[in-house]
Amino acid sequence: MNQHSLVLHAKQELKWTQKEIPPLKRDEVLVKTIAGAISIGAELPQYLETDITERQPQYPKETGYENYGEIVEVGPGVEVLKAGDKVVASYGHKDYGVIQEHRAIPVPKDIHYSDALLTILSCDAAKGVLKLNPGKEDKVLVTGMGTMGLLTVYFLKEYMDVHHIDVVEPNPTRRELAKQLGVNDLFTDTSVCPRDFYHFGLECSGKKDAFHCLQSSLVQEAGLCILSDGNKDIFDLQPEFYEKELKIIGSSDGWDYRKHAEWYFENVRRRGSLLNRLFELRIGKEELIQCFMDLGDGRVNPLKVLVEY
Structure with a gap:
């Protein structure tokens, strides 16, 4: 064969x-x-x-x-x-x-x-979220509503039960998909994001402007996870990173693909194909x-x- x-x-x-x-x-x-x-x-x-x-x-x-x-x-x-x-x-x-x-x-x-x-990319997104481990009442900002960004929002809502999730995405179709997944505010541009507001941020766009936005939008000692591949722009740290003593973590691959799949497939059955x-x-x-x-x-x-x- x-x-x-x-x-x-x-x-x-x-x-x-x-x-x-x-x-x-x-x-x-x-x-x-x-x-x-x-x-x-x-x-x-x-x-x-x-x-x-x-x-x-x-x-x-x-x-x-x-x-x-x-x-x-x-x-x-x-x-x-x-x-x-x-x-x-x-x-x-x-x-x-x-x-x-x-x-x-x-x-x-x-x-x-x-x-x-x-399920593979969903598990990759889940690993980054689990590393940050936001609580239900924490405010979370996700930049970029490509596949990784949308899967990140899905896991934040469906598994972590985070109540307040905002996103940054210039593409109206992708913003609409994020809205259907249950996000709160949808920003078309990084310039309109509130400063010093979010407890956690997840970078899924691969764009340096989004990375800068997260650093200015997070509160003191907040956590930021980079889930984008890093194959588009070079990221650099802004003054806010040092002033706020932010924590930045990377995440690659999934936490446990088989265990994640068990939850994911059951959630698809229970909630439908979102x-x-x-x-x-x-x-x-x-x-x-x-x-x-x-x-x-x-x-x-x-x-x-x-x-x-």
């Missing part, structure tokens, strides 16, 4: 490559991809060579990291998963993936793949290369792209 992978060979040069899938190791499972996603904030800078965290890109480079699929074969040492199970995993834009059993997140049969795919509207564009896998071209040229600008196999 062959595996087809979308590989970046140079700046804006994507090609499908093919290789034979080797026999499974004891703890591995073979997953047939049903759906995937393009995480634009992370993948587009790599495609365009604009990622400031990667000054000298190395090629060839595999692409993507969000997958939903069905297990079609298991290794002899696999203990829990079996053929026919649906899972979320992270192996990129491929029609088949080989992963270790412990890296596959089981998905209940009644959860649609458009919801299931978001998040699959993030997929503003749906394509087939044969359209992936053209989609990256369109994204790179600015012809399309969705929050997130759902890829069906």
